[in-house]
Amino acid sequence: MTKFVFVTGGVSSSLGKGIISASLAKLLQARGYSVTIQKFDPYINIDPGTLNPYEHGECYVTEDGAETDLDLGHYERFLNVPTSQANNVTTGRIYQTVIDKERKGDYLGKTVQVIPHITDEIKRRMLLLGENNKYDIVITEIGGTVGDIESLPYVEAIRQLKWDIGTQNYLVIHLTLVPYLSAAKELKTKPTQHSVKELLENGVQPDILVCRSEHPLGQELRKKIARFCNVSINAVIESLDAKTIYDVPLRMLKEKLDKIVLTKLKLSTKKEPDLEQWKTFLGKLKNPTSEVKIGIVGKYVELQDAYKSIHEAFVHAGAANECKVNIVSIHSEEVNDKNVAEKLGNLSGVLVAPGFGSRGIEGKITAIKYVRENEIPFFGICLGMQCAVVEFARNVLNLKKAKSIEVDAKTPHPVINLMEKQKKVKKMGGTMRLGAAPCKLTKATKAYQAYGKATISERHRHRYEFNNKYLKDFNDSGMLTSGVNPDNELVEIIELKDHPWFVGAQFHPELKSTVANPHPLFVGFVKAAVKQNSDKNKSN
Ligand code: GLN
Numbered sequence: 001m002t003k004f005v006f007v008t009g010g011v012s013s014s015l016g017k018g019i020i021s022a023s024l025a026k027l028l029q030a031r032g033y034s035v036t037i038q039k040f041d042p043y044i045n046i047d048p049g050t051l052n053p054y055e056h057g058e059c060y061v062t063e064d065g066a067e068t069d070l071d072l073g074h075y076e077r078f079l080n081v082p083t084s085q086a087n088n089v090t091t092g093r094i095y096q097t098v099i100d101k102e103r104k105g106d107y108l109g110k111t112v113q114v115i116p117h118i119t120d121e122i123k124r125r126m127l128l129l130g131e132n133n134k135y136d137i138v139i140t141e142i143g144g145t146v147g148d149i150e151s152l153p154y155v156e157a158i159r160q161l162k163w164d165i166g167t168q169n170y171l172v173i174h175l176t177l178v179p180y181l182s183a184a185k186e187l188k189t190k191p192t193q194h195s196v197k198e199l200l201e202n203g204v205q206p207d208i209l210v211c212r213s214e215h216p217l218g219q220e221l222r223k224k225i226a227r228f229c230n231v232s233i234n235a236v237i238e239s240l241d242a243k244t245i246y247d248v249p250l251r252m253l254k255e256k257l258d259k260i261v262l263t264k265l266k267l268s269t270k271k272e273p274d275l276e277q278w279k280t281f282l283g284k285l286k287n288p289t290s291e292v293k294i295g296i297v298g299k300y301v302e303l304q305d306a307y308k309s310i311h312e313a314f315v316h317a318g319a320a321n322e323c324k325v326n327i328v329s330i331h332s333e334e335v336n337d338k339n340v341a342e343k344l345g346n347l348s349g350v351l352v353a354p355g356f357g358s359r360g361i362e363g364k365i366t367a368i369k370y371v372r373e374n375e376i377p378f379f380g381i382c383l384g385m386q387c388a389v390v391e392f393a394r395n396v397l398n399l400k401k402a403k404s405i406e407v408d409a410k411t412p413h414p415v416i417n418l419m420e421k422q423k424k425v426k427k428m429g430g431t432m433r434l435g436a437a438p439c440k441l442t443k444a445t446k447a448y449q450a451y452g453k454a455t456i457s458e459r460h461r462h463r464y465e466f467n468n469k470y471l472k473d474f475n476d477s478g479m480l481t482s483g484v485n486p487d488n489e490l491v492e493i494i495e496l497k498d499h500p501w502f503v504g505a506q507f508h509p510e511l512k513s514t515v516a517n518p519h520p521l522f523v524g525f526v527k528a529a530v531k532q533n534s535d536k537n538k539s540n
Pocket of ligand 1: 353354355356357381382383384406461462463464465
């Protein structure tokens, strides 16, 4: 029977529940258990697809086209197993299901209430991934902080589940903060005690406490937390700030988090975790033989989480190249003809980020013109690819007024166009071209060289597309279409024939980069940046 682990958070948000959940899952997976992680988010949006990245960071897209929380990205990057729509549920989705059922008459005669109807729907969804015993262990992360009004139905659902599924199949991990007061030179346990009390008031006794702290906890402090929070002393886990999130699984291994979880769930701890591949990756990450500076040009650069998967894909690709990738964030609204050389001149590569709307577009196009003309490796993702197409149309094909019709519906040269299917779309939520689609690569291109095979599948999240009316003009002038969707001829990858490395992808390669499988295009791009850097050093 599938076992369930619930992860709640207390005291403060941003303690890294997603990373702790992913790290625990990694350790359990390394011991041979099949594990998945799901996230329940207490907000009312049906999914984060319509949220501004400033609100909630990046929107992560799964194979099946679900727009989800960025924590699912961590789950995939750590476990190398794809997630799906079922792995991310919001309060909005729960209520929508219950209200739809009410309209259908499923509750005829009854008053529909938070308890039991909403909590029953939460429980049903929490158990869904455990059906057919597909997984040995399902880890469920509850978003938000215990004590928030909106988290209450989730905590109540967890309380009830203990009795529904049986105590031997059930475990609660509570993540808290143990702050350090520098004036008193002391770590303080009171916030943790209060946070656990909050859970207890709602009938949930956590089995394990993971304590985020800037300083080691010490035996006495662990004892104190154990005594006041009703947990055994070995179930008080220290989680210190780590240099890289990829250190956390090994930290948790040292704290024996996986062993305690398995013991409490009455599962065998005989097989030691096999983390060879993980350690090799960490070894390369921490011992680079070269270093490059790569710029990310985007309009959300103030908020790192907005481009989370891109940053992580660079970590994976950096390690694969044994190269330290230093990211330089460049605000697209601040790039213009006058300062572009100063901003980009000393970089070994430039990535132009995905995005929506017209803000910052001209800065992106200016940056692309500069790297195209100065032969600096370029990687355009989604909107970044579309900007590369517009730039080429304007400055090489001489279609000076070329634009994407997202920016100007009346442009005389709509080189980036809206698909017929998209023209009828009125609703904004979940209506983009979403999820995995096949792509056929042309031999003897940089894309083919990177992937080393002819057919690939990548994930999408966009409404606009390359306008095939202009295809021949582009191809004739040196912009190749190296990847095309075999079902509908949509252009998926463009690249320049005469340039060290200039590639644009209509899809989002960053979503499929994992520790075990660094994304080939990111690996190829970083490799080109390393070459650029060493060529420059040689000529100096
Ligand atoms: N705004 C563009 C589109 O909808 C690009 C989207 C993106 O970069 N994800 O097609």
